[in-house]
Amino acid sequence: MKKESLYLPLLLISAFIIRLIPHRTLLLATYDEYLHRDITLRIVTQGIGSIPKDIPSLIGLRAYSYPPLFHIIGAAFYKVFPSNYLFFVLPAVYGTLAVFGFYLAFKELTEDKNRALLAVTLLAFAPNFIYRTSLYIPENLGLFLFSISLLFLIRFMKSRKLSSLLVLTAVMMVYMLTHRGWIFFAMAAVLLFASYLWPFIRKNLHYFVALAVLALIAYTQVSFIQSTVGELFLRLQRSEVSFLGYFKWIGIIQLVFGAIASPYYFKKDSIRRGFVLWAWAFMLAGGISFRFRDPYATIPLSVMAAEYLIDVVFPAVGPFIRSAFEGVKGVGAEWIKGISRKRWVTSLVILLLLVTPLVQGAYGAYKYVEAPTVSDKEAYEWIVQNTPENATILVWWDMGYLLIGNTHRKDVVIWKKVYQGFFGEAPTVREAGQAYTDHVIMFSSNQREWAYYLMRKYNVSYIFVDRKRYSYGFIRYGLMEYAPYDTHFKIEFCNGGSVIYRFIPEPTLKMEQPFPLNYTGNYSPLVNFLEKFWTGYNYADFDTRYKAYFNLNAWMVDLYSRLYQKTRDEAFSARTDWLLRWLSYKQMDNGAFPWGIPPNDFTLYTAYTLEPLRGVNFDGKERSLKLLESREREDYFMTTPKDEKGGLVTNALMLPVYKELGILSPTTERNIVAQLLNEQKGDGSWNNNLGTTIAVASSLARYYQLTGNETVLNAVRKAAEWMTGEQEESGKLKAEKYEYTYSRATYAQMAYIYHVAGLKDAEERTLNFIEDTFDPNKEVHPLDAVLTMYRYFGYAYGSDRAIGMINELLKAHPLLSFS
Numbered sequence: 001m002k003k004e005s006l007y008l009p010l011l012l013i014s015a016f017i018i019r020l021i022p023h024r025t026l027l028l029a030t031y032d033e034y035l036h037r038d039i040t041l042r043i044v045t046q047g048i049g050s051i052p053k054d055i056p057s058l059i060g061l062r063a064y065s066y067p068p069l070f071h072i073i074g075a076a077f078y079k080v081f082p083s084n085y086l087f088f089v090l091p092a093v094y095g096t097l098a099v100f101g102f103y104l105a106f107k108e109l110t111e112d113k114n115r116a117l118l119a120v121t122l123l124a125f126a127p128n129f130i131y132r133t134s135l136y137i138p139e140n141l142g143l144f145l146f147s148i149s150l151l152f153l154i155r156f157m158k159s160r161k162l163s164s165l166l167v168l169t170a171v172m173m174v175y176m177l178t179h180r181g182w183i184f185f186a187m188a189a190v191l192l193f194a195s196y197l198w199p200f201i202r203k204n205l206h207y208f209v210a211l212a213v214l215a216l217i218a219y220t221q222v223s224f225i226q227s228t229v230g231e232l233f234l235r236l237q238r239s240e241v242s243f244l245g246y247f248k249w250i251g252i253i254q255l256v257f258g259a260i261a262s263p264y265y266f267k268k269d270s271i272r273r274g275f276v277l278w279a280w281a282f283m284l285a286g287g288i289s290f291r292f293r294d295p296y297a298t299i300p301l302s303v304m305a306a307e308y309l310i311d312v313v314f315p316a317v318g319p320f321i322r323s324a325f326e327g328v329k330g331v332g333a334e335w336i337k338g339i340s341r342k343r344w345v346t347s348l349v350i351l352l353l354l355v356t357p358l359v360q361g362a363y364g365a366y367k368y369v370e371a372p373t374v375s376d377k378e379a380y381e382w383i384v385q386n387t388p389e390n391a392t393i394l395v396w397w398d399m400g401y402l403l404i405g406n407t408h409r410k411d412v413v414i415w416k417k418v419y420q421g422f423f424g425e426a427p428t429v430r431e432a433g434q435a436y437t438d439h440v441i442m443f444s445s446n447q448r449e450w451a452y453y454l455m456r457k458y459n460v461s462y463i464f465v466d467r468k469r470y471s472y473g474f475i476r477y478g479l480m481e482y483a484p485y486d487t488h489f490k491i492e493f494c495n496g497g498s499v500i501y502r503f504i505p506e507p508t509l510k511m512e513q514p515f516p517l518n519y520t521g522n523y524s525p526l527v528n529f530l531e532k533f534w535t536g537y538n539y540a541d542f543d544t545r546y547k548a549y550f551n552l553n554a555w556m557v558d559l560y561s562r563l564y565q566k567t568r569d570e571a572f573s574a575r576t577d578w579l580l581r582w583l584s585y586k587q588m589d590n591g592a593f594p595w596g597i598p599p600n601d602f603t604l605y606t607a608y609t610l611e612p613l614r615g616v617n618f619d620g621k622e623r624s625l626k627l628l629e630s631r632e633r634e635d636y637f638m639t640t641p642k643d644e645k646g647g648l649v650t651n652a653l654m655l656p657v658y659k660e661l662g663i664l665s666p667t668t669e670r671n672i673v674a675q676l677l678n679e680q681k682g683d684g685s686w687n688n689n690l691g692t693t694i695a696v697a698s699s700l701a702r703y704y705q706l707t708g709n710e711t712v713l714n715a716v717r718k719a720a721e722w723m724t725g726e727q728e729e730s731g732k733l734k735a736e737k738y739e740y741t742y743s744r745a746t747y748a749q750m751a752y753i754y755h756v757a758g759l760k761d762a763e764e765r766t767l768n769f770i771e772d773t774f775d776p777n778k779e780v781h782p783l784d785a786v787l788t789m790y791r792y793f794g795y796a797y798g799s800d801r802a803i804g805m806i807n808e809l810l811k812a813h814p815l816l817s818f819s
Contacts, residue, residue, distance in 0.1 A: 034405025
């Protein structure tokens with residue numbers, strides 16, 4: 001009695017503490033917890049009346065439904081203790097109660113407190129039992145009810161007292177309203193009764209066979225039974241499970257000694273034989289569906305292992321060690337033999353056997369329960385603050401847990417599977433599976449009309465994709481490929497980590513010009529090249545980048561406006577008008593034109609987009625100018641809304657654009673020019689880096705053209721002189737070890753720098769190299785390359801000559817065509 005009074009409290013305290021480990025970061029530890037916390041909070045706000053009255057749903061017999069009692073109890077506790085800490089502490093309380101309940105059940109079975117203590121210790125520290133009894137999930141409380149049910153089942157089987165059966169019935173009624181684990185208990189109870197009543201069953205086997213046949217007929221002929229039972233089995237997660245998974249989740253000691261104990265345990269009384277049947281039936285079924293193994297096979301294995309250790313293993317440890325070293329000879333042999341006979345050696349080995357499950361359990365609680373990462377709290381906060389409470393948001397299925405738990409909005413898959421079953425009519429397995437299939441189609445299919453249809457069907461209002469899901473190829477090259485330019489989608493939020501689009505079923509700007517322009521005049525080499533990139537909405541490059549290309553489409557406005565002036569072809573005017581309306585439509589509400597994968601609100605790309613539109617009647621111009629002005633600081637330009645320091649290259653790139661747009665303050669201008677000049681090295685380079693030097697020097701060259709600042713011109717000349725040393729006689733860059741390491745757009749920038757610096761020979765050499773080697777088929781970003789060349793040729797020689805130059809280049813070096 002003294003040992004029990006000491007060890008049992010210590011065990012329960014340890015069990016409680018270890019069940020706090022998964023929530024050590026004060027974050028919910030699994031996806032399921034987000035759901036069950038959200039359901040609990042909905043009951044707090046909506047009341048118990050929000051729960052459906054459908055009996056099969058209430059007891060978890062629908063494929064996608066949860067018994068509600070766990071959440072009702074949680075809501076009651078929350079009303080008394082309205083704190084999120086409740087969802088970290090309450091699971092540990094439930095888990096500890098489950099440990100105590102199984103101690104009572106094992107003591108009833110073994111009729112020995114020491115055996116019960118060892119058995120419940122093995123169970124309490126089994127990794128899968130810790131996992132299920134430390135989380136805010138219905139199975140946690142359910143396992144406590146499982147333990148009480150097992151206690152009174154064993155009592156009834158041993159005493160046959162009606163009182164035990166009545167208590168068991170009462171507990172089971174509560175259990176059925178708490179978690180569908182009662183079904184696993186019923187299966188285990190059947191196996192225990194089969195062993196207990198085997199003599200009777202054997203005498204009346206023909207009746208039981210007939211009963212089994214009737215049950216099979218009922219299953220095949222009665223639709224309610226077939227749909228209820230069949231869908232429950234269909235919902236069981238089925239996957240092959242290796243024994244490595246058994247060692248990891250059941251526990252090494254529990255699995256090994258529980259399995260070895262089977263013949264020994266089978267020779268005992270009928271109830272213990274039932275435990276062997278239970279253990280092996282659930283382990284074998286667990287090879288297909290982990291639901292049987294996790295943790296329901298661990299329960300019988302723990303008590304089997306405990307009794308086998310006490311009866312067989314522990315008494316044999318000492319003799320085994322002594323016999324193992326009995327034949328040792330040579331130097332130190334007698335000393336080793338003497339050590340092997342010591343009682344403390346035997347005690348040490350036994351202690352290692354006992355400590356192993358404790359260590360594995362603690363390690364499992366720390367390592368196996370990995371909290372899902374809420375990768376972008378800012379995005380979730382935006383959803384809470386900017387979307388209707390009844391909004392349906394399309395997210396990849398595993399993000400649905402986080403979305404619902406953090407924003408209380410609907411998704412497509414998890415809402416269908418869980419919430420419809422909890423607060424409405426539970427879907428069938430087929431319906432839930434269809435929702436999953438449809439959400440995959442919405443993300444991955446390039447059949448846009450099908451995607452639009454499904455989004456309308458599920459009442460999707462927004463699409464939310466984070467960086468991790470953006471990396472999934474079928475998402476990135478499916479919906480996320482065309483959403484940036486398709487007018488059914490308008491970007492509402494982006495920060496480089498996540499993007500949120502609003503779905504517009506009937507956009508005010510609909511596709512008007514689905515086909516490329518058919519032009520056959522003097523500029524056909526240029527136009528035919530550009531039209532290869534027409535999507536029906538915009539011009540998008542042949543690459544893997546963000547397909548909106550706002551800055552390139554703005555330069556297309558500039559180029560086609562000039563072609564219209566030259567040719568008076570109305571097709572150019574119509575396309576220019578469309579692009580202006582498209583740019584205004586797709587512009588973010590704050591005036592930004594985002595860029596990147598996932599996109600971000602980069603100041604530079606908004607500036608680049610506005611530059612060619614500065615003299616055009618563009619609806620979104622004032623919004624963009626206000627945004628750019630808000631990003632200007634006294635000594636730097638903010639690269640993003642959160643930037644607090646700027647950068648050398650981005651400061652250089654934005655300097656001339658801000659100047660040209662007329663929004664550059666004298667203080668910022670003076671400070672940034674001084675910074676750029678001070679950072680230039682004595683040899684004329686910036687950071688001894690070719691790319692940095694070309695970027696800064698070309699920006700300063702443009703700034704000089706706009707201002708005539710001779711000090712800046714001197715810096716450009718020094719940089720140009722340094723650049724000539726980086727080229728071979730042919731004009732090729734020495735750093736270009738492999739063909740087309742550098743785009744010919746880079747050489748166009750260099751030619752522009754030489755032009756401004758007055759280095760005619762270097763300029764001609766570079767232009768000749770471009771003319772001789774340009775190949776749009778080798779450009780990584782062919783559209784970007786050609787429009788960048790147009791931009792820098794335009795800076796140097798004027799737009800009219802620039803159009804002629806790239807037209808001739810494309811005439812001599814066309815893009816591949818296919819018949």
